[in-house]
Amino acid sequence: MAELLQHLVNGLSLGTIYALVALGYTMVYGVLKLINFAHGDVYMVGAFAGYYLGAVLGTDRRPNVGKAALVTMGAMAICGALGFVIERFAYRPLRHRARLTALITAIGVSFLLEFGFQLNPLVRTPIEFPPGPAPRFFPALVDLGPPLEPLGATVQRIDVVGFVVAIVLMLGLQWIVYRTRFGVAMRAVSFDSQIAGLMGIPVNRIISGTFMLGAALAAAAGIINASSRPRIEPLLGLMSGLKAFVAAVLGGIGSVPGAMVGGFLLGLVEEFVAGYTSSRYRDAIAFAVLILVLLVRPEGLFGKGRVEKV
Amino acid sequence: MKPVLRSLLPFLVGIPLLAIAQALIPPEYFLWIVAIGVNIVLAVSLNVVNGFTGQFSLGHAGFMAVGAYSAAKVSLALAGVRVPGLPEVVTDELAFAVALASGMGAAALAGLLVGMPSLRLRGDYLAIVTLGFGEIIRSLIENTTVLGEALGLQGLPKRTNVVWLGVSALATIVMARRLAVSTQGRALFAIREDEIAAEAMGVDTTGYKVRAFTISAAYAGLAGGLVGHAIQLVTPAMFTFIRSFEVVVMVVLGGLGSVTGSIVSAIVLGVAIEKLRSLEQYRMVIYSLLLIVLMLLRPQGIFGTRELWDLRLFRRLPRPRALAATPGGASPTAVRDEGGRGGQA
Numbered sequence: 001m002a003e004l005l006q007h008l009v010n011g012l013s014l015g016t017i018y019a020l021v022a023l024g025y026t027m028v029y030g031v032l033k034l035i036n037f038a039h040g041d042v043y044m045v046g047a048f049a050g051y052y053l054g055a056v057l058g059t060d061r062r063p064n065v066g067k068a069a070l071v072t073m074g075a076m077a078i079c080g081a082l083g084f085v086i087e088r089f090a091y092r093p094l095r096h097r098a099r100l101t102a103l104i105t106a107i108g109v110s111f112l113l114e115f116g117f118q119l120n121p122l123v124r125t126p127i128e129f130p131p132g133p134a135p136r137f138f139p140a141l142v143d144l145g146p147p148l149e150p151l152g153a154t155v156q157r158i159d160v161v162g163f164v165v166a167i168v169l170m171l172g173l174q175w176i177v178y179r180t181r182f183g184v185a186m187r188a189v190s191f192d193s194q195i196a197g198l199m200g201i202p203v204n205r206i207i208s209g210t211f212m213l214g215a216a217l218a219a220a221a222g223i224i225n226a227s228s229r230p231r232i233e234p235l236l237g238l239m240s241g242l243k244a245f246v247a248a249v250l251g252g253i254g255s256v257p258g259a260m261v262g263g264f265l266l267g268l269v270e271e272f273v274a275g276y277t278s279s280r281y282r283d284a285i286a287f288a289v290l291i292l293v294l295l296v297r298p299e300g301l302f303g304k305g306r307v308e309k310v
Numbered sequence: 311m312k313p314v315l316r317s318l319l320p321f322l323v324g325i326p327l328l329a330i331a332q333a334l335i336p337p338e339y340f341l342w343i344v345a346i347g348v349n350i351v352l353a354v355s356l357n358v359v360n361g362f363t364g365q366f367s368l369g370h371a372g373f374m375a376v377g378a379y380s381a382a383k384v385s386l387a388l389a390g391v392r393v394p395g396l397p398e399v400v401t402d403e404l405a406f407a408v409a410l411a412s413g414m415g416a417a418a419l420a421g422l423l424v425g426m427p428s429l430r431l432r433g434d435y436l437a438i439v440t441l442g443f444g445e446i447i448r449s450l451i452e453n454t455t456v457l458g459e460a461l462g463l464q465g466l467p468k469r470t471n472v473v474w475l476g477v478s479a480l481a482t483i484v485m486a487r488r489l490a491v492s493t494q495g496r497a498l499f500a501i502r503e504d505e506i507a508a509e510a511m512g513v514d515t516t517g518y519k520v521r522a523f524t525i526s527a528a529y530a531g532l533a534g535g536l537v538g539h540a541i542q543l544v545t546p547a548m549f550t551f552i553r554s555f556e557v558v559v560m561v562v563l564g565g566l567g568s569v570t571g572s573i574v575s576a577i578v579l580g581v582a583i584e585k586l587r588s589l590e591q592y593r594m595v596i597y598s599l600l601l602i603v604l605m606l607l608r609p610q611g612i613f614g615t616r617e618l619w620d621l622r623l624f625r626r627l628p629r630p631r632a633l634a635a636t637p638g639g640a641s642p643t644a645v646r647d648e649g650g651r652g653g654q655a
Contacts, residue, residue: 035434035435035437035438037437090602093606094606094609097609098609098642100364100366100642100643101643102605103366103434104366104558104601104604104605104643105601105602105606107368107437108598108599108600108601108602108605109598109602111555111594111598111601112595112598112599114594115595116595116598118591118594119591119592119595120591238445238551239445242438242442242445245438246442249435280453281449281450283445283446283449284446284449284450286442287442287443287446290439290442291427294427294428294430294435295427298430298431
């Protein structure tokens with residue numbers, strides 16, 4: 001019983017991260033029909049942005065809630081700006097070119113972030129940037145005391161906070177997408193960008209906004225993940241990005257609720273399969289899920305199968 | 311010329327020349343030759359998927375790993391096996407041929423298994439599935455005891471030489487060129503130009519894509535077998551996504567769809583990597599920037615879909631008829647407006 005509960009807790013903690021990152025994939029796919037390859041790396045940048053902000057604010061010496069909120073929001077803002085820059089300079093010039101060019105650029109941006117961050121530091125003060133290939137340890141943002149122990153399972157308090165923050169962010173996103181003018185415009189662009197443009201929707205601005213929103217969520221995921229698993233490195237985004245993509249496909253790429261459900265589902269599946277068999281093949285589980293989904297139901301749980309039209 | 315002869319001619323001419331080169335090239339250049347030969351096999355075979363078919367595979371190193379490990383296992387199993395009546399040299403070379411062939415077979419099988427689910431769908435799924443495959447296969451190897459985990463398999467016989475490398479490169483090039491001028495090749499180009507139109511014309515798009523992908527994976531396996539038997543060692547670290555990315559850069563730089571473009575950039579980048587060892591830590595950053603800048607300024611790469619002999623410089627030269635039949639067509643990354651209907655693209 002305790003073991004089951006423990007796996008459930010770990011799976012939810014993992015699923016939170018996948019869900020938040022998957023939202024970025026799914027929203028960008030919705031408006032541009034492009035898999036934003038660099039999204040996993042934006043998540044990595046989010047973790048590092050939090051690391052540097054924490055260092056500047058001195059959270060490692062006196063952690064408190066105000067600083068933690070400041071670090072999280074700062075990282076979200078930095079990644080939002082990064083998302084804007086990526087879209088503006090790497091994707092937008094190619095929007096009316098062949099599909100493959102955008103995909104190749106996306107791959108280029110992804111590797112640029114991964115390997116740019118692995119360079120030895122060029123700037124030493126006030127922060128060492130880029131961080132270099134060695135892993136770094138994310139400081140605790142808040143000091144919450146000993147873990148909770150319901151029914152024999154161990155639950156880190158930071159995981160609970162992370163989970164709550166993630167749920168709040170997801171509800172906020174749901175509100176933005178379904179209750180605001182921006183959300184209406186975003187759904188219109190996703191439905192048909194050309195017609196949306198004819199109806200007076202500023203398509204470019206909406207696409208930029210979508211990228212920024214997705215990137216900010218990825219940054220939040222980066223901070224939440226790093227708070228509970230503090231080892232961060234420049235290649236962090238590779239596998240996590242891949243798994244979050246699997247979560248997006250599982251939920252139905254393009255569907256916002258699908259990404260959330262897919263994220264939690266994938267986290268739980270990974271944790272339970274790895275927990276009850278062998279954790280040696282943990283990374284292969286998500287891949288097996290991806291292959292299964294593509295074989296059985298490629299449109300995902302919440303996606304609508306769409307016939308390609310000319 | 312009969313097609314069979316046309317396919318065999320490069321080998322009939324090439325093998326004696328390679329044997330002479332083998333005798334003349336000093337051993338200190340061996341690793342250069344290996345790097346270039348393997349790069350050519352990898353780049354040209356990846357071009358069949360990424361260039362001819364307009365799909366995007368990002369996991370060539372994964373198939374290379376499958377090929378390398380299968381070839382290594384077969385080679386280790388066949389070590390010391392002697393066929394009575396045959397001299398030792400012949401059995402050794404035969405064993406190597408069997409090892410390479412099984413590497414190719416295993417890689418082709420892996421290609422089939424990965425390609426079937428992901429190629430049924432349109433869009434960019436293949437890129438991310440193959441990237442995932444490349445990483446997963448490495449993590450599986452690292453956790454499997456019979457494959458030596460992170461240490462890999464050691465003590466392979468040193469069988470790769472200039473002749474084997476040259477023959478493999480020739481085989482890949484001949485395969486790609488013969489494919490390009492065949493019915494199968496024309497179907498692939500049709501898929502690249504417009505998948506929906508190709509399907510409407512009765513092209514079995516999924517079938518052709520899966521076949522092209524499987525063939526490409528087989529040759530990646532061949533490259534893996536060659537590398538393993540050149541440095542007598544296979545480890546998972548040899549087949550990271552960095553390797554896949556290098557091959558992608560070669561193909562995109564040379565021009566998606568251009569066989570000679572891939573060969574030229576495989577040689578140029580192979581030499582550049584060796585010459586610029588001091589810039590090692592910037593190499594991947596330079597590659598990424600190169601890809602982005604290339605897509606923004608010259609998306610068709612250096613050659614586009616043309617071959618070396620289509621360039622103005624060479625156009626006046628007399629040429630055999632086989633080379634005249636270069637299929638043209640737009641590069642999969644060439645500038646074209648797709649209407650911008652994001653919702654339905």
